[in-house]
Amino acid sequence: MTEQDAAEWMFDMFMAKRFLYQEEAATHLLHLHNEALAYFDENGNVCVGKGVLSAFNKLTPDAVYERAAKFWRDRLPSDLPGRQQ
Template sequence: MTPDQAAEWMLEQFEAKRFLYQDEAATHLLHLHDETLAYYDSSGNVCVGKKVLATFNKLTPEVVYERADKFWRDRLPSDQPGRQQ
């Protein structure tokens, strides 16, 4: 799976539920054994690969990331400008 294909998979998962937890996506991608798709950071957290995330962000311009709960969701009228909330 390429980073673009991984981002498309994430988009499919997001569109099915209108939200996507980072841990869920990263854990799935980690099982593909490719560190460009997902990796463990220095704190031991599983993370989506940077190329995957960049493509996912391009595919979802009206989606925001809830930093506290680590998930993506649709933008609400009450959201602040920017990607992270």
């Protein structure tokens, strides 16, 4: 699976529910044993690869990332400008 394939899989999961938890996506991608797709950071957290995130962000320009709960969701009229809320 390429980084683009992984981003498209994340996009499909996001579109199905209109939200996507980072841990859910990263854990799935981690099982593919490719550190470009997912890896553990220095604190032991599972993370989506940077290239995958970049491609996913291009596919979801109207999504926002809730930092506290670690998930992507549709933008609401009350959201502040920017990707992270």
